[in-house]
Amino acid sequence: MSTYIGIDVGGTNLKAGLVSEDGALLATKKMPLGVWESAEVFAKTLVRLARELLAEYGMSEDSIEAIGVGIPGLVDSAKGIINYTPNIPMREVPITALMQREWDIPIYLGNDANCAALGEYYAGAGRGARSLIVVTLGTGIGSGIVVGGAIHEGFNGAGGEAGHMAIVLGGELCNCGRRGCWERYASATALVRLTKRVMDENPQSLMWKLCGEGEKFHVSGKTAFAAARKGDAAAQAACDEYLDYLAAGVANLVNILQPEMIAIGGGVSNEEDASLLLPLRERVAEVDMARNGAKERTRIVKAQLGNDAGIIGAALLYRSAKMKEERDGVV
Amino acid sequence: MSTYIGIDVGGTNLKAGLVSEDGALLATKKMPLGVWESAEVFAKTLVRLARELLAEYGMSEDSIEAIGVGIPGLVDSAKGIINYTPNIPMREVPITALMQREWDIPIYLGNDANCAALGEYYAGAGRGARSLIVVTLGTGIGSGIVVGGAIHEGFNGAGGEAGHMAIVLGGELCNCGRRGCWERYASATALVRLTKRVMDENPQSLMWKLCGEGEKFHVSGKTAFAAARKGDAAAQAACDEYLDYLAAGVANLVNILQPEMIAIGGGVSNEEDASLLLPLRERVAEVDMARNGAKERTRIVKAQLGNDAGIIGAALLYRSAKMKEERDGVV
Numbered sequence: 001m002s003t004y005i006g007i008d009v010g011g012t013n014l015k016a017g018l019v020s021e022d023g024a025l026l027a028t029k030k031m032p033l034g035v036w037e038s039a040e041v042f043a044k045t046l047v048r049l050a051r052e053l054l055a056e057y058g059m060s061e062d063s064i065e066a067i068g069v070g071i072p073g074l075v076d077s078a079k080g081i082i083n084y085t086p087n088i089p090m091r092e093v094p095i096t097a098l099m100q101r102e103w104d105i106p107i108y109l110g111n112d113a114n115c116a117a118l119g120e121y122y123a124g125a126g127r128g129a130r131s132l133i134v135v136t137l138g139t140g141i142g143s144g145i146v147v148g149g150a151i152h153e154g155f156n157g158a159g160g161e162a163g164h165m166a167i168v169l170g171g172e173l174c175n176c177g178r179r180g181c182w183e184r185y186a187s188a189t190a191l192v193r194l195t196k197r198v199m200d201e202n203p204q205s206l207m208w209k210l211c212g213e214g215e216k217f218h219v220s221g222k223t224a225f226a227a228a229r230k231g232d233a234a235a236q237a238a239c240d241e242y243l244d245y246l247a248a249g250v251a252n253l254v255n256i257l258q259p260e261m262i263a264i265g266g267g268v269s270n271e272e273d274a275s276l277l278l279p280l281r282e283r284v285a286e287v288d289m290a291r292n293g294a295k296e297r298t299r300i301v302k303a304q305l306g307n308d309a310g311i312i313g314a315a316l317l318y319r320s321a322k323m324k325e326e327r328d329g330v331v
Numbered sequence: 332m333s334t335y336i337g338i339d340v341g342g343t344n345l346k347a348g349l350v351s352e353d354g355a356l357l358a359t360k361k362m363p364l365g366v367w368e369s370a371e372v373f374a375k376t377l378v379r380l381a382r383e384l385l386a387e388y389g390m391s392e393d394s395i396e397a398i399g400v401g402i403p404g405l406v407d408s409a410k411g412i413i414n415y416t417p418n419i420p421m422r423e424v425p426i427t428a429l430m431q432r433e434w435d436i437p438i439y440l441g442n443d444a445n446c447a448a449l450g451e452y453y454a455g456a457g458r459g460a461r462s463l464i465v466v467t468l469g470t471g472i473g474s475g476i477v478v479g480g481a482i483h484e485g486f487n488g489a490g491g492e493a494g495h496m497a498i499v500l501g502g503e504l505c506n507c508g509r510r511g512c513w514e515r516y517a518s519a520t521a522l523v524r525l526t527k528r529v530m531d532e533n534p535q536s537l538m539w540k541l542c543g544e545g546e547k548f549h550v551s552g553k554t555a556f557a558a559a560r561k562g563d564a565a566a567q568a569a570c571d572e573y574l575d576y577l578a579a580g581v582a583n584l585v586n587i588l589q590p591e592m593i594a595i596g597g598g599v600s601n602e603e604d605a606s607l608l609l610p611l612r613e614r615v616a617e618v619d620m621a622r623n624g625a626k627e628r629t630r631i632v633k634a635q636l637g638n639d640a641g642i643i644g645a646a647l648l649y650r651s652a653k654m655k656e657e658r659d660g661v662v
Contacts, residue, residue, distance in 0.1 A: 074623060074625055131485075145588075147483075154588060155629075156589055158620050158623075161586045162586070165586055165587055178617075245500070248511075252583070256490065256493050257587075289489050289495050
């Protein structure tokens with residue numbers, strides 16, 4: 001079975017993984033991104049990380065078919081260029097060519113959220129589905145769309161940004177500059193903000209006790225769910241409000257795209273099904289246009305691969321590229 | 332050049348057209364849908380309409396390659412079944428088989444809004460684009476997504492319902508039962524409702540004069556735009572509010588999908604570019620995620636085929652089906 005390397009580039013760390021063609025993660029290695037020097041040094045660092053991972057696992061370079069790199073930003077996957085990364089100073093960096101100076105091997109590029117979706121599609125929650133959208137609830141909302149084995153990147157690489165659809169016209173200001181974006185209401189960050197607001201409005205809520213005391217006082221994305229499970233009414237109201245926001249965006253994706261499956265990832269998705277997945281499904285089912293006569297409905301499930309989705313998906317970028325190539329040949 | 336027949340099924344009329352393989356409309360024929368009798372009679376009526384069209388044009392049945400039928404409802408295009416039509420009493424009707432009893436020819440089925448999008452893709456505004464979304468502003472908002480030559484129907488045929496994405500959480504109640512749907516704010520119907528509201532708030536507005544008097548008094552989707560062009564401030568405010576709603580949904584589609592092109596159709600789209608298309612583009616450009624580093628941006632244009640888009644797209648359904656077949660072979 002062929003083996004691939006996936007590299008997940010984060011804002012502070014680089015993570016590489018050795019991945020089999022069916023998406024099994026054989027080994028991983030992490031290193032800090034470090035102080036930024038130049039695109040050339042960055043490319044060399046990525047290749048060094050890949051080589052060190054291989055050496056630790058005792059494999060030779062010949063046994064690797066391709067490397068895939070997931071980038072937190074905008075890439076031109078066809079040309080192998082990083083167009084823009086908000087948190088790393090890269091503009092129009094021909095990363096594939098720079099890496100190939102060090103190691104002459106096929107190299108594929110993808111956006112990190114799209115890589116996570118691709119990983120879930122081939123090796124996680126989406127196995128067997130023809131179309132999948134992965135929604136990751138974190139600092140923001142990451143999302144990726146995979147149809148028929150290939151990432152839907154948009155014609156310019158900037159697609160799949162479902163976190164920046166407006167669900168509240170003229171609503172709260174998002175970091176992206178738009179008002180009312182879904183991620184401003186349904187990310188993990190938004191859940192914490194909402195929880196704090198409801199706590200302030202309800203000084204008697206159990207949520208205060210669950211947050212600890214003094215320096216240990218800490219409101220998290222779990223606070224409202226934990227207190228709600230213990231019967232706290234204010235906490236339940238906070239959860240209900242959050243679920244309304246989450247369901248609004250999920251239902252929009254369902255009505256626009258009707259994917260076979262939507263997988264929810266990120267820390268928030270670890271809540272019990274009774275707290276998160278089931279009420280989410282109920283809310284979406286009520287407004288899904290497919291309820292009028294379609295034989296099947298989009299399944300809403302939990303993502304399965306956690307933080308590994310990005311590495312695995314990056315390693316499998318060659319499969320997305322191959323699908324796209326064969327289709328473009330057709331079209 | 333091969334010739335095809337497209338039939339556009341409306342709530343009151345059936346329209347058929349003779350269409351060349353490159354999407355040119357050679358002849359059309361219309362007949363009333365009539366009182367509903369049965370699915371069998373309906374199938375016979377469709378075939379009779381197609382045959383009469385042919386006879387009038389002086390063509391033989393042998394010269395037709397396929398028939399395509401656009402249905403105002405939910406279809407299973409692979410199985411040739413109409414699952415549900417809100418305004419015609421059809422449930423799980425095997426229309427393709429029923430029609431083929433009368434005329435043994437390849438028959439393709441599609442949703443009417445998807446057919447309109449396919450028509451624009453191959454023969455209208457979308458020619459040359461790889462991906463296109465058509466948004467038709469009418470009684471509601473119809474929409475269709477075409478990527479790489481094939482309609483994106485969703486895995487269950489219910490996709491492409493962008494009119495039913497919520498842009499105002501908990502907002503006005505839509506006919507579909509959901510609150511805050513885009514079509515409730517940005518359809519032609521919504522524009523008329525908005526215009527009336529602003530007129531009521533502004534008894535001195537020029538809009539009142541433009542609407543005629545007595546029995547001729549009539550508020551339309553043109554009223555606000557016409558008065559705004561003459562400098563009426565209240566009318567301009569109505570237009571600006573409408574444009575905000577329209578742009579919200581278009582920008583959501585851009586951020587989720589980044590199609591190469593979005594074409595706006597329906598009566599409202601006939602307004603001058605300075606009144607509609609240009610301010611729409613400005614609003615979308617401000618929040619398009621592709622503004623951060625992507626080389627290209629989604630082009631927003633007017634649809635070109637008007638009411639013929641549905642007939643032409645229905646006739647060209649075989650092309651969408653062929654693309655899908657070849658892709659599914661790949662996947």
